[in-house]
Amino acid sequence: MPGKDLGTWHVRVKFRNGSGFIQEWSTGARYGGGTEGTSPLGERRIEPSWKTEEDVLRTMFYMFTEGNYSCDCNRRLFLDWAAQRERPENGHACGNELELEELTAIAPDGREIPLFVFGFIAK
Numbered sequence: 001m002p003g004k005d006l007g008t009w010h011v012r013v014k015f016r017n018g019s020g021f022i023q024e025w026s027t028g029a030r031y032g033g034g035t036e037g038t039s040p041l042g043e044r045r046i047e048p049s050w051k052t053e054e055d056v057l058r059t060m061f062y063m064f065t066e067g068n069y070s071c072d073c074n075r076r077l078f079l080d081w082a083a084q085r086e087r088p089e090n091g092h093a094c095g096n097e098l099e100l101e102e103l104t105a106i107a108p109d110g111r112e113i114p115l116f117v118f119g120f121i122a123k
């Protein structure tokens with residue numbers, strides 16, 4: 001069963017070295033970006049994935065702590081994008097030097113929801 005459009009969220013990602021970025025997190029329908037062999041103009045509509053706010057928050061947390069965005073290779077690409085720097089042709093090396101300091105979800109209405117704070121363990 002498809003999810004619903006829960007608005008445009010953001011996630012603020014701060015690293016322990018002081019760098020970071022704010023990433024847009026759209027929850028509505030979207031289209032893929034194409035691949036090397038397929039034109040983006042041929043992409044099909046992808047229905048919303050999330051049913052509730054909790055689903056969105058769980059996915060954000062997962063992506064930045066264990067998922068694809070937990071690796072330096074992707075984190076450094078996001079930093080490049082945020083600073084409007086050109087991305088290196090062969091990407092960045094994998095690693096875990098960029099440690100999270102804080103991860104904060106920002107709801108469409110501006111509410112800020114802490115997802116992760118370095119050194120803090122929720123009870």
Ligand SMILES: [Zn+2]
Pocket residue numbers: 071072073074093094095
């Ligand atoms: Zn990697």
